[in-house]
Amino acid sequence: MxxxxxxxxxxxxxxxxxxxxxxxxxxxxxxxxxxxxxxxxxxxxxxxxxxxxxxxxxxxxxxxxxxxxxxxxxxxxxxxxxxxxxxxxxxxxxxxxxxxxxxxxxxxxxxxAPEGFDARFSALERTYVYRIADRGAEVDPRLRGCVLHIDDDLDLERMNAAAAMTVGLHDFGSFATPNPGGTTIREVKRAVWARIPVSPLVPGASAAPGAVVSTMESGLLCFTIVADAFARNMVRSLVNACVQVGLGKRDLDWFAGKMAVPRREGSTGPIAPHGLTLEHVAYPADAQLASRAEAIRAKRTLPA
Known part of the structure; x- marks a missing residue:
């Protein structure tokens, strides 16, 4: 075959x-x-x-x-x-x-595929981006299928403080559902919120409204998260929790508590799906594909 x-x-x-x-x-x-x-x-x-x-x-x-x-x-x-x-x-x-x-x-x-390649188990990391248009960004109706509109101001600094807690090896049981026989332990390598600068399509042109067409992502809030793998609903639930913090409905101590106690209790369900995009899947060098697949098949646990 x-x-x-x-x-x-x-x-x-x-x-x-x-x-x-x-x-x-x-x-x-x-x-x-x-x-x-x-x-x-x-x-x-x-x-x-x-x-x-x-x-x-x-x-x-x-x-x-x-x-x-x-x-x-x-x-x-x-x-x-x-x-x-x-x-x-x-x-x-x-x-x-x-x-x-x-x-x-x-x-x-x-x-x-090279020898030892497995699309699922050989992957080193996956990168997802969630896009939001809050009051700091103009709503572009052309992007309604891939950007969530929130009619409020989001606090970027507080959201990044929450996202920083997710970096590292953790049990994300408060934000995810394990597969049968699986685990919600994952290693997040990067998690950051950033507002895309408002910039014109033509470099050096005026960015004043109506002066020139802007890049389509200008002003959007984008959450980029990179991990070795993701459990079901993990990214969307983390985004929802960060948004609750960014809206001032929850504080950072609440988010820290969710990270410390990996248990679903109804307050960290997933946000709307359409703002989320799988952007990239990375793999090791061909010679390491088989060993990577073998290692990742092992059920993970947290260090004692």
Missing amino acids: TRLRIDLAYDGGGFYGWATQPGIRTVQGSVEAALHRLLRVPEDDPDEPLRLVVAGRTDTGVHAAHQVCHLELAEETLARAVGHMRTDAETALCHRLQRILPADIAVRRVRR
Whole structure:
């Protein structure tokens, strides 16, 4: 069998998350259906299910600018993608797949995976960004599908003080739900809120309203978080908790208490999904892919 790495992006607004669910439109279901159609493999073929393994499952309404998955299939099946094209099978598959996928999914690249590559377990880290337009930013209706509007002022300094508490190895049980048999222990490498500077599209031009078109993210509050992995609802729940602090509804001691006692109790549910985007998935050098996958499969615990 041949293992392929597939890099893709999608607008999550029209999907019920990544994972396949019967009778429901999902990203995985849409891509797998396209693969079966393109490669002429019956969807109930037990010998070649064409099942995707993803770096990180996204929830309903969450977007991805860079998602990674892998797929195993027979060499002769892959060869069917070439047809009359004068190119290699991976390039042909990428081109043909993009032509039949819906417009809210984009295939960035298809390539043969190096030895030991596992889209999920080989990943070193994932980067998510959550975008908010508060009173410090003009609301752009074009971005309504990927930016949350909050009609209030958010305190950036207090939100960053809360976010700083999440950096390091912690049990995020107050903000996440573990998978069966899993854990909510994760290592956050970076967590920071920043307001995107208001800047014109043309360098050096006046930034006065109406003088020149501004960059689309001007003025937005963006939360960037990087971790080795994320538990279910973890990012959106952390964002919600930071927003509560930024609005003055909760204090920093409350947030510190949530970090100290990893228990869900109803006050740290997830914020709206549409502001969240998976931006990047990083992997180690090829020689370290297999060892990374083996290490990450082990159930993690906190140091005594």
